[in-house]
Amino acid sequence: MTTTKTNLLEVRGNSAVEILINDHKTIKKLLSDLTKDTDAKSLTRTMEDLKAILTVHNATEENLVYPAIRTIGRKKAESSHLYHETAEADVLVFQLDTMLKEGGDSDTFREKAIALRDAVLEHIEDEETSAFPHLQEKAEPDQDATLTQAVREFRGSFRFEAAPAAR
Ligand SMILES: [Fe+2]
Numbered sequence: 001m002t003t004t005k006t007n008l009l010e011v012r013g014n015s016a017v018e019i020l021i022n023d024h025k026t027i028k029k030l031l032s033d034l035t036k037d038t039d040a041k042s043l044t045r046t047m048e049d050l051k052a053i054l055t056v057h058n059a060t061e062e063n064l065v066y067p068a069i070r071t072i073g074r075k076k077a078e079s080s081h082l083y084h085e086t087a088e089a090d091v092l093v094f095q096l097d098t099m100l101k102e103g104g105d106s107d108t109f110r111e112k113a114i115a116l117r118d119a120v121l122e123h124i125e126d127e128e129t130s131a132f133p134h135l136q137e138k139a140e141p142d143q144d145a146t147l148t149q150a151v152r153e154f155r156g157s158f159r160f161e162a163a164p165a166a167r
Pocket residue numbers: 020024057061124127
């Protein structure tokens with residue numbers, strides 16, 4: 001995949017929900033690559049792309065969308081559940097990243113990559129089939145516009161630079 005961090009994190013869509021669903025497509029592709037790539041170099045690259053988009057996507061949801069699901073959508077339990085699922089996925093990402101950096105066993109890596117893929121796919125499914133439609137149904141047009149604008153501003157504030165080389 002010949003993406004750069006800049007187009008990977010590009011905001012695409014006319015509403016908050018559309019933007020997030022477009023992120024999901026990118027995330028799904030990277031998760032699929034992570035379970036299929038075999039050489040360390042492509043795995044590392046996929047992992048770096050995945051960490052970058054998850055950092056931005058999850059922060060967007062955790063700072064704006066889950067609070068909106070709770071406040072506008074009045075779904076406290078569903079909002080908490082989504083935060084919890086994100087935190088669980090973060091643990092798997094951390095473990096995979098550590099394995100990659102320390103040169104862990106490739107079968108164990110693949111097993112964990114599959115666990116991450118399945119967990120994130122289930123989380124995306126929860127969002128797209130339940131939480132997002134509910135939010136869209138409950139939000140007044142002005143609330144929807146405010147949320148979309150907030151998502152655009154939030155996303156515009158992220159800049160990624162290459163990490164300095166290890167010494
Ligand atoms: Fe999401």
